Amino acid sequence: MRSRNGLWRVAELPTTRAGVERAFSYFTAGVRLGTVAQMVPAVQLGAARAPHESGYLACWGAAALAAVAVSVVTLVRRRPPGTVVSVLDFGLACALLVLGPLVLAPWDRFGTWTAFQPGYALSVIITAGGVRGLAVWAASLLAVSLSYVVYLGGDVGSEMTSTAVGNVLTYVVYALVARMFFGYTRRIARDADASRARAAELARREEERRAQVMMHNGVAVMRLLTEQGDDVSRARLVGQAEFELRRMRSYLRGTDARGTDARGGDSRGGDAGGGDAYASDGDGPPAGLVPVVKRVCDRFADLNVVASLDLGTGLRIPAAQAEALERALGSLLLNVRVHARAHEVVVHLDGTREEGWTLTVHDDGVGFDPATVTAGIGLREVVVGELRRRGLAVGIVSAAGEGTTVTVRSRPEPGAGPPGPERPTVRAAFADVP
Incomplete structure (x- = not known):
């Protein structure tokens, strides 16, 4: 009819x-x-x-x-x-x-x-x-x-x-x-x-990009699991692998990946790293900035991460920014683990509600020559791309033998473009995990 x-x-x-x-x-x-x-x-x-x-x-x-x-x-x-x-x-x-x-x-x-x-x-x-x-x-x-x-x-x-x-x-x-x-x-x-x-082609490309963003860190962890030789090293990665596995499953099922409460704890009683506290599309209430950063740092305690977060106590950010920041920070620390050979990683947070906040991640590793290294998916999409899409400014500086510094700012200066050296150094900021 x-x-x-x-x-x-x-x-x-x-x-x-x-x-x-x-x-x-x-x-x-x-x-x-x-x-x-x-x-x-x-x-x-x-x-x-x-x-x-x-x-x-x-x-x-x-x-x-x-x-x-x-x-x-x-x-x-x-x-x-x-x-x-x-x-x-x-x-x-x-x-x-x-x-x-x-x-x-x-x-x-x-x-x-x-x-x-x-x-x-x-x-x-x-x-x-x-x-x-x-x-x-x-x-x-x-x-x-x-x-x-x-x-x-x-x-x-x-x-x-x-x-x-x-x-x-x-x-x-x-x-x-x-x-x-x-x-x-x-x-x-x-x-x-x-x-x-x-529109269909752009949607396909966007979905491909989202898949790369969602899968990248998990693939990197799985690679590390297959390459680490001793049981201690592998046990150290199990918690991260479970975390990334839940995230990838949520993406593949098209469902939310909610697993933590507002304080950052895992409501499902999983690993200490906690689950993904945010919906896959970034919907949800604002999240505490310090718990987000601390949750990631705790997963990489073996890197000798020094987290100085007291100056950011009480700051809250939209769920979409929190999700992107957690994923980006995890990708950065994975790169440090694989490539940097760093003795120490310093994560520093500073800011106020009125002036905005700045998160700095510095490692004392080998660094690299920006003229010879090209950014891969992790840096290009998971870090720079995702954070900028969420309204955050990203600056990356590195030099051979001097380590690498990544700076994330919540609010760029009005009317000001990115710093002069940012564009070339962003392109060559990290040797990405394949």
């Missing part, structure tokens, strides 16, 4: 090229059948007054049959007539106009539907506006106009000259308007399809 009724719900047709062509088929059928409806009441009178009744009825029947046939075929094919059908349609319209003087009395050629030929020709012109070939359309319009001149013949009084000229101009104007209507509507549909395709 729904599909049957939906056939006529033009307003519910999709705004795609296929939907537009289907709407054109309704338009074409409506114009052609509407013309037949106007022809029917006058057929009896026209046949009675025609000099050749049988010839008049034959012409009328050919026009009505063609109109109905075109309408049915158009509705079945769900698109307006193609080039071949339109050429045949124009040919019939021209033939009916040329035969008009033979089957109509001179006084019946204007102002009445007993002379159906001009009206039928107009319906063909309007519905053929969707013909793809410009040359075919223009030649057919010219042929109809010349046939109409033949239709007028020499028996029409001079007082009807203005009406005849007006009818020819009507053909031309309606043909141009119909073609503009078909062409512009098709262009809108093409643009709509292109926009949808672009």
Whole structure:
């Protein structure tokens, strides 16, 4: 029942090229059948007054049959007539106009539907506006106009000259308007399809980026689990692996990864590192900044992390920023574990509600040469990309033999761009975990 009724719900047709062509088929059928409806009441009178009744009825029947046939075929094919059908349609319209003087009395050629030929020709012109070939359309319009001149013949009084000229101009104007209507509507549909395709591609890329962000840290931990040689090293990574496993499962299931209370503890009684306290889309109440940072630092206690967080006590940040910051800080410390060979990592937090806050992560590891190292997914997306998307400023500075410093600020100075050296050093800030 729904599909049957939906056939006529033009307003519910999709705004795609296929939907537009289907709407054109309704338009074409409506114009052609509407013309037949106007022809029917006058057929009896026209046949009675025609000099050749049988010839008049034959012409009328050919026009009505063609109109109905075109309408049915158009509705079945769900698109307006193609080039071949339109050429045949124009040919019939021209033939009916040329035969008009033979089957109509001179006084019946204007102002009445007993002379159906001009009206039928107009319906063909309007519905053929969707013909793809410009040359075919223009030649057919010219042929109809010349046939109409033949239709007028020499028996029409001079007082009807203005009406005849007006009818020819009507053909031309309606043909141009119909073609503009078909062409512009098709262009809108093409643009709509292109926009949808672009939106789908952007959504795919965004989902790919989200997958990289959500999976990156977990993949890094799993790599470490397979490479660490002794049981002590592996046991140290189990808690982090469980944490990242819950996060990845939540992402794959499309559900929230809530597992900690407002104080940062794991409400499910899992590892001391706690679960992901935030929804996968960043929804939720503000989170305490210190618990977020401390929770990550606790998971990397083996790195000799010195966390100086007292100056940030009481600060709260939106859930989306907290989720991004926790993931980014975890990715940074993973990179330190894999690449830096650092003896100590200092995490310092400072700030106020009024002035904003600054989080600095510095390791005394080997550092790197910014000219030779390119950022990978972890630094580019998990750290810089995600934090900047959440409205946080990120600066990364490193030098060979001097360690690496990462600075996250809650509020960049108004009107100020990133520091001069930030862009090149961000690109080469860390040798990323593959």
